[in-house]
Amino acid sequence: MTEQQALWSVNETTSIKTYTLINFRKIPQIQQMSEEAQFEMEVVGNVLPFKTNNYVVEQLIDWDNIPNDPMYVLTFPQKGMLIPEHYDKMASTLRSGADKKEIARVANDIRLQLNPHPAGQMELNVPQLKDGTKLYGMQHKYDETCLFFPSQSQTCHAYCTFCFRWPQFVGMDEMKFAMREGEQLVQYLKEHPEITDVLFTGGDPMIMKASMFSAYTDTLLDAKLPNLKTIRIGTKAISYWPYKFLTDSDADETLKNFEKIVKSGTHLAIMAHFNHLVELSTDPIKEAIKRVRKTGAQIRTQSPLLAHINDDANMWAKMWQKQVSLGCIPYYMFVVRDTGAQHYFGVPLVKAEKIFRSAFRQVSGLARTVRGPSMSATPGKVHVLGVSEINGQKVIVLQLLQGRESEWVGIPFFAKYDENAIWLDDLEPAFGEKFFFDDEFKAKYKH
Numbered sequence: 001m002t003e004q005q006a007l008w009s010v011n012e013t014t015s016i017k018t019y020t021l022i023n024f025r026k027i028p029q030i031q032q033m034s035e036e037a038q039f040e041m042e043v044v045g046n047v048l049p050f051k052t053n054n055y056v057v058e059q060l061i062d063w064d065n066i067p068n069d070p071m072y073v074l075t076f077p078q079k080g081m082l083i084p085e086h087y088d089k090m091a092s093t094l095r096s097g098a099d100k101k102e103i104a105r106v107a108n109d110i111r112l113q114l115n116p117h118p119a120g121q122m123e124l125n126v127p128q129l130k131d132g133t134k135l136y137g138m139q140h141k142y143d144e145t146c147l148f149f150p151s152q153s154q155t156c157h158a159y160c161t162f163c164f165r166w167p168q169f170v171g172m173d174e175m176k177f178a179m180r181e182g183e184q185l186v187q188y189l190k191e192h193p194e195i196t197d198v199l200f201t202g203g204d205p206m207i208m209k210a211s212m213f214s215a216y217t218d219t220l221l222d223a224k225l226p227n228l229k230t231i232r233i234g235t236k237a238i239s240y241w242p243y244k245f246l247t248d249s250d251a252d253e254t255l256k257n258f259e260k261i262v263k264s265g266t267h268l269a270i271m272a273h274f275n276h277l278v279e280l281s282t283d284p285i286k287e288a289i290k291r292v293r294k295t296g297a298q299i300r301t302q303s304p305l306l307a308h309i310n311d312d313a314n315m316w317a318k319m320w321q322k323q324v325s326l327g328c329i330p331y332y333m334f335v336v337r338d339t340g341a342q343h344y345f346g347v348p349l350v351k352a353e354k355i356f357r358s359a360f361r362q363v364s365g366l367a368r369t370v371r372g373p374s375m376s377a378t379p380g381k382v383h384v385l386g387v388s389e390i391n392g393q394k395v396i397v398l399q400l401l402q403g404r405e406s407e408w409v410g411i412p413f414f415a416k417y418d419e420n421a422i423w424l425d426d427l428e429p430a431f432g433e434k435f436f437f438d439d440e441f442k443a444k445y446k447h
């Protein structure tokens, strides 16, 4: 075993060292890079969020494979993530020696042009209590599942360069999507018996100390809500910081709380983000998966399909197989959202579906629990089923996996074949003027 591997063994106590714009130039591997390459990161990192850590840098990134290494592109800003116009604007601002305030002004100006609030998130999904209290720390888009954003989970162990939650991390939405009060969540669940699932999200809820997180789940469990069947946790901690479940001071407490949730009869679903096979390869990650599963929690996995990171069918097939062999359940393949660096990561829908199908065919039925590619668009989760031909016309076949109206779900519909379309907005109905849900959608949700 090399010294490096020993340092990252499963049982050694290890503490997280975070890297951001302020100190990334101290990373030895970064110091090997040209000043120009470092400057490029600084330019992009001043607009989009940037944060990584010692585990990602030392264990997940293959520094012999720079600049193409998927884990490197996943956490380090790349020049192409800004369009040339935006890149040049920030580059010249930095070169001119502008002060912090001016840099922030230019950054915000660019950010506002990156569709910071896709899919009507700010206006359409904010729920309200019967007494009129607006719950900005929640989203309730689909009947059975509501999203809860605890105020203390507005960050992550590292940031993904593709993340659609990026406005929260750069201070644009500070605290807007965040809630302190578990009681309000309970009240909302009482008022909405159709909700069966609460999804803790953020940021990453596993960034919270165990005692803080369990305060929320205790409040939920103590309320003994008959409708609450599942607590979900959306997290990338297993990959970015597996020590959360191994040697962190609150690791055991975290796992005990998971056990407590399971013992209460509530299903605990860990919605784990794994973007690449590499993230399932290290001992600490495998051990973290084992320990989480031992609590009785189920791990379901999801990731967007990302150019420059994972647009490779064989990799997906291997990743899903690996997940199954580690006891995880492949769940969703998403399409990158229409925000931030979509121009960099986006994969056209037709190509995405080809990649999905080619990977899906290679795996056994146990891994075919996965669904996708799926776009979280304003009307709902739109599943690209494939390309077909009807009466000589080439079409893209779609259905909604989730809809703002549950009646929309599961009905196949057709868009004109378009190889370049990367989002629902780019698609045109194949027959007639509109998609079947358009009228109701406009009437109810467009103001």
Ligand SMILES: *Cc1c(COP(=O)(O)O)cnc(C)c1O
Binding pocket: 139, 141, 142, 145, 146, 147, 376, 381, 401, 402
């Ligand atoms: C995906 C998603 C959910 C959960 O949907 P499932 O298909 O039940 O996993 C809930 N709310 C929003 C806003 C979502 O995007």
Ligand code: SF4
Binding pocket: 155, 156, 158, 159, 160, 163, 164, 165, 202, 203, 204, 235, 236, 273
């Ligand atoms: S871990 Fe999740 S919330 Fe955090 S940056 Fe990555 S995708 Fe976004």
